Every structure is written in structure tokens, then in C-alpha cells.
Amino acid sequence: MTELRVVAPDGIGEVRTGDDLAALLVDRLAEGLTDGPADGLADGLADGLADGDVVLVTSKVVSKAEGRVVRGTRDELLPAETARLVASRGPTRIVRTRQGLTLAAAGIDASNVEPGRVVLLPVDPDASARAIRSRLRELTGRNVAVVVTDTAGRAWREGQTDLAVGAAGLRVLEDFAGRRDDYGNDLVVTAPAVADELAGAAELAQGKLGGRPFAVIRGRADLVLPPEDDGPGAVALVRPDGADLFGYGAREAVLRALLGDPDDAAAFGAPSEVTELVEVVARVGGTARVDDDAVVVSGDVSPDSLQALAFAHGWLVDVPDAGEGVRLRPRRTSP
Template identity: 55%
Template sequence: MSDRPPPHGAGLHAWPVDGLGEVRRGTVLVDLLDGVDLHDGDVVCVTSKVVAKAEGRQRRQDREEAVTQETVRVVARRGPTRIVENRLGLVMAAAGVDASNTEAGTVVLLPEDPDGSARRLREDLAERHGRNVAVLVTDTAGRAWRTGQTDLAVGVAGMEPLEPMDGEVDAYGNRLVVTAPAVADELAGLAELVTGKLGGRPVSVVRGLAPRVLPAGEHGPGAAVLQRPRSQDMFALGAREAVVAAVRGRDLDCFGAPASAEEVAAALTSCGLDAATDGPAVRVRLGAGTRDQVVALERARLVCLAHGWGPFSDTGPATPALGDAVFFSPGDP
């Protein structure tokens, strides 16, 4: 096995570990690093696939069946493509189930506990090699806003995955508010660049980030902190799925925190409804005609539901009833 260390000097250096054989159930992951000259402060990146194979997560199973079993919630579906939330809380295509680089007729699931896998490998490397390194378990995923895929960290041990910079001031005196580089994901993308998808090199080493590596025995919060809470996710449902959720009155946490009265009133008005703020509530005038009132009430209910509002506030009727107007307030219906 060959190890290609970086040249001397400052900077960030990444290189793949060559000469690794096929990883199977029971493979001891620390053995894969036996020929590598690790330094304190290095970051070892291992693909989730080899971790999963070593942990026995390879299955002889239909891929679509495996995706269904690993799915907790469907975020969006277009034809055969499913973007789902899986058992780990990760949102990705096909629940992270992979049918590439594995024997025909088999699939590989994600590790059951990627953060735990990263911690164990870090501890094993410290015990065998006496080196304090960080470990990332990486996987490939798409992005909601962009075409293509990049690798991200699904397991992290020995470093902080995020670098919160809120409150810091830039060179122009501007105070940063929501800046928090996802350092672990950036490193995962770098690791993928040097290993490639088809080179059969699932392990890489990054050198030059020693200040970010935590002291021995401190693993950090893990990759779980990189997962955006559902209530804060503006893309928690696909466009079609959001309509269905509003009609069904399900998955309400996907719509996030209640919007302001002004925002709700504006949304209702844009849908052709006679709406206005009324103190802390929003009033919708239903107009004349029973049928028109029923249609207007249902449209208003769906729009308000998607904004975290429901009928009826203390300023309006206590029970759903047709009349001159209906009132909505923040909270579940």
C-alpha cells in the first residue's frame, strides 16, 4: 500500500490512500490505515460505503424496497426519484441507499450510527498509532438549489463540524449574523476530489488543519449538528407535497414558525381573498352566497395553515361557521 504525503510547507494538503483491497463485513477499519504515516492533527476521511460494508450493512435486496424501509418521511417525489428523510434524519435521494460499487443484486445502506463509527475509528487510530486525528465519515448528496452532487460529512469525531461566526466583524466593520461555515462538509468535498468516484480509493487524509482537531478524548458534537431542524427548513417539503400536506393538515412542522399577521394577510390577498390584519389576528371576509363562502373559507384555511395559522381567534367565532367574516390566529387549527 502506498501513502503519498504532501510536500513540506504551510497550506492544506489532501491525498488518497492507495492499495486498499475489497472491504467486506468484519473488515477492521483501522487496518486500512496501517501503512499511512499519520501526524497529530490530520483528518482521516472514510466513505460511508466502506464503513457500512465493514459493519455488515450490505444487503441482497431490491433497491426500491430498501429505500422504502429506510424512509421516515417523503420530502419530494418526481417519477422514480424520491428525496426522503431517512432513519438518521438525513434528507437525501433514495435514503442514502446505494447500488453502485457493490456486487450485482446487492445494495449498501448507510451505517447505523455514523458518528459512533467515526468515534470508534478515531479511538482505534489513537490506540494503535498514538496519533490524535479527526475522522470524517462521508457520503454523496445533492443540493436543493444546485445541480450535481457533492460529498458531505455524515459522521464526525474529533472536530467541530461548524464554525459559528455570529457576532464577528469583517474588514469593513460589518457584523456577521448567520455565517457558519460547514467545515466538515467542506472537508468531505475536498476528500472526494482526491479520491474520485471510480478509483476504488475510499480513504483519504487531509493535513494542515491541526488547530481544528480537538484534544484526545474529546470527540465533539458529531455530524448531527449539521442537520437543519425541520421547522427551520424552507425546503422541508417539495412543491407538490406541500400542497398535499396543507390539504391533509399533516406534517405541520414542515411549514415552520407562524408567519406575521401582515405576511398572512398579504398571502390571502394575493389569492383573491378579502383579508386584512385585525390586531393580532387576520380577518377574512367571506362575501355573499353559501357556495362562495364555503370555497373562500377553505382557501383561506389552506393558506393560513401553510403559514402556521389556524381559525379561529378569541376575536372571532369559537366554532367554524359561515358568516360575514372569519378570523385566524397563529397556531395549529
């Protein structure tokens, strides 16, 4: 039997700039987690953390402790926190943040903070997790993993869930590639994002309005790395720009392809294969033939349409030779 236990202690109180988050948690555990008799994991935690525990802490209190509470509004502060716009609908902006995360309003939070101020994400959530992990080991002598969590929506799914934006001392992915299931099928790409799963489990105990920014999970010590190994961090869960099939929202993708700004090209990914390009040219009413490393397009395709199609597929439009048609060449992906 496998058992996973989650405890989110009450009574942490308001976190302010300079607070020692590790000490806050350790002190709270020393005081006891419940007003009445403790039991289960709570009873075990009354004696402190154990080797193999996973400590989860919300990004909001990490940001508060690191002085990331600033005066202003989301709209005023969004540009500075944005690497690029992914999608927009009315006032809603989904952006890729400077940390590489894709979040609504760059994760800027205006809840549980004084009016006129907002909370920005930690500058480097993985570094924050490493610092908390190191401090917990200093205070307790225990080898634990630390996950910094934040709340995000999901494409195609209603509602939100917590995920890992920072991590230290944790295998953030379980790689099953190369294994076989009970039927003998090879597992090729199965890699559960266990750091995100732990973040979601922790949020069930913390709640959104409970004032419980910490959670401790016991039962997955197999994911916790040795003390000297902080692991790859949650950044390992972020797909590189261009490797994601959904680098832009539907409307934004159309606009970006039409504008053809070279700075936008990376999010469309590597140049498509020749066969794919020939097929899409046919779908918009043209004909195409392959000529060495180029594709020559003729037929009833407007120049603007062809330019946008080529840009979205990672190809460039050459100046056409008289009577030859328009030549497309793959965009170089490296110098």
C-alpha cells in the same frame, strides 16, 4: 502561507462485514502509499498519521464493515430508511432519512456491491466516526479527527459533491459571528461548514471509481479537538425539521398543504406572523382583520384554498360564526 494537503491511499481492497477500518488504513500507511519514491504529504504519511490530521472515510465502506449490505432493491428498502418524503419527480424520491439527512433514495447505494444487494447508510454515522477515531488513537497514539462522507446533490446546482454525514473530534462549523471583516462590517451568520468542505476536498483525491475509500488531510489541525472531546458530530450540520425553508419540494408542498395531515405540519415551520398571514390572504382575494389572537377572513376565498393556506402558514381554521367570517388561529408549536 496556508497549505492544505490531501492523500488518498490506493490498495485498500474490498471491505467486508467485521473489518477493522482503522487497522486497514494504518496497515496501508505502514506499507507505503506509492510504488515509487514518496514526496510531500505522502512521504510524511509513510511514517503514519500525525496529530491534527483529519481522516475521511466513505460511508459505503463504513456500512460494509458494519454489516449494512442487505438483499433487496432501493424501492423495497426505501420506506424503512425514510422519515418522510421531501420531493418526488417520477421514480426519483428525495427523502429525509432516519439520520436526519435529506438525500435521494435515502442514500441507498447499489453500486460496487453484488447484484441483488444494496448498501444502506450507517445507522449512526457520528457513532461510527467516534469508534474509528478511538481505534486510530489506540493503534497509533495520534489525535486525529474522523469524518464519514457521502455523496449528495444540491438544490439549484447540477452535479453532486461529498459532504460530512458523520464526524468525531472535529469542529464541523467555523463560527465567525461577532467578528469583523477588514472593512469593519460585523459578521452575523457567517459559519463555514468546514466538515463538508473537507469532505469535498477529500473526494477530489479519492475519485468515484478509484477504489480509495480513505483520505488524509493535513493542514487544518486547528479544527481538530482534544482527544477527550469528540465534538457535536455532523448531526450539528442538520437543520431541525421545520427550521429549513425548503422542508418540501414545490409539488410536494402543494399536495401536503391540501391534504392537511397534522403529521406533515412540522416541516412547514413555526406559525407565520400575523402581518404575513394578512398579506397572503389579500393575495388570494380575501380580506383579513386581527381580532385578539385570531385573524378573521372574509371575501371571495374558497374554503379549500383557505384551509391549505392556513395549514402551510402554521395556522388552524376555526368553525366560522354566522356572518363573522372564518377565524384563523396559530397552531400550537408545543404542548
